[in-house]
Amino acid sequence: MKQELTVIKLQEKLYRIQEDSEFMNVDAYLICGQDKAVVIDGLAIMPGLYDCVRAITDKPLSMIVTHGHPDHAGKGMQEFLEAGCEVYRSPREKELVELYIPETDLALIKDIEEGNTFNLGGIILEIMELPGHTPGSVVVFWRNEKILFSSDAIGSGGLWMQLPESLLLTEYLSGLGKLEDLLANYPETKIYTGHSWQIISHIDKDRDYLNKAYVDELFALTEGIIEGTLTGDKKEIPMDIMEGIDIRSVKGNEVVDYCYDVRKIHKKKI
Ligand SMILES: [Zn+2]
Numbered sequence: 214m215k216q217e218l219t220v221i222k223l224q225e226k227l228y229r230i231q232e233d234s235e236f237m238n239v240d241a242y243l244i245c246g247q248d249k250a251v252v253i254d255g256l257a258i259m260p261g262l263y264d265c266v267r268a269i270t271d272k273p274l275s276m277i278v279t280h281g282h283p284d285h286a287g288k289g290m291q292e293f294l295e296a297g298c299e300v301y302r303s304p305r306e307k308e309l310v311e312l313y314i315p316e317t318d319l320a321l322i323k324d325i326e327e328g329n330t331f332n333l334g335g336i337i338l339e340i341m342e343l344p345g346h347t348p349g350s351v352v353v354f355w356r357n358e359k360i361l362f363s364s365d366a367i368g369s370g371g372l373w374m375q376l377p378e379s380l381l382l383t384e385y386l387s388g389l390g391k392l393e394d395l396l397a398n399y400p401e402t403k404i405y406t407g408h409s410w411q412i413i414s415h416i417d418k419d420r421d422y423l424n425k426a427y428v429d430e431l432f433a434l435t436e437g438i439i440e441g442t443l444t445g446d447k448k449e450i451p452m453d454i455m456e457g458i459d460i461r462s463v464k465g466n467e468v469v470d471y472c473y474d475v476r477k478i479h480k481k482k483i
Pocket of ligand 1: 280282346365
């Protein structure tokens with residue numbers, strides 16, 4: 214656990230900013246174009262994201278929040294709003310994102326949807342919707358560099374699809390299918406997630422990103438659960454919000470803990 218945010222330069226124009234607090238170990242990403250810079254996700258409780266970013270770039274700044282969970286739409290997002298930066302999120306994440314934000318800041322929160330692009334000058338970021346973990350989860354694709362920022366949408370080794378706000382696995386599968394189509398054209402894509410420490414601790418100590426093989430496996434596991442060829446082991450997660458949920462977990466090679474709610478696989482036949 215560290216007292217300050219950690220900044221890691223991943224490559225030219227791309228930085229990971231990592232919080233390792235008592236609440237969470239979680240990542241945000243800064244992408245710096247010639248004209249503008251964008252931060253993906255707003256960390257959890259630790260202050261300093263805005264100052265960290267300002268020490269790297271003085272370009273106009275905005276933030277894309279991939280989904281409204283408090284470890285991605287937290288203190289850093291609040292700092293960006295207070296500094297007058299626009300913050301983008303899916304309208305389907307409105308309630309979650311605005312839960313902890315004072316009313317005065319709401320005007321700076323804007324909608325994004327499938328196909329929206331952010332032109333930073335020499336860098337274009339594309340928004341792709343991947344609902345499932347939450348109803349309005351998005352991922353961000355940097356096509357020229359073949360980099361995908363996925364936050365929690367496909368997990369980081371562990372995946373939480375058992376949450377009260379998570380969608381049916383059948384709905385998730387169609388989004389995963391779309392991602393598979395994209396990766397078929399860009400098979401060497403590096404996928405930077407919201408919790409890179411999980412990849413390093415549970416998948417490969419020398420790798421801080423996921424790749425197509427992980428998504429292939431996730432797709433196959435999801436299909437298996439839906440078709441009934443795969444049944445997860447019963448799992449207990451000692452948190453209030455998990456109470457009364459019948460959680461199961463399956464695993465593959467890279468997907469180490471795929472949690473789902475056994476009652477939210479497909480629509481019940483009436
Ligand atoms: Zn999440």
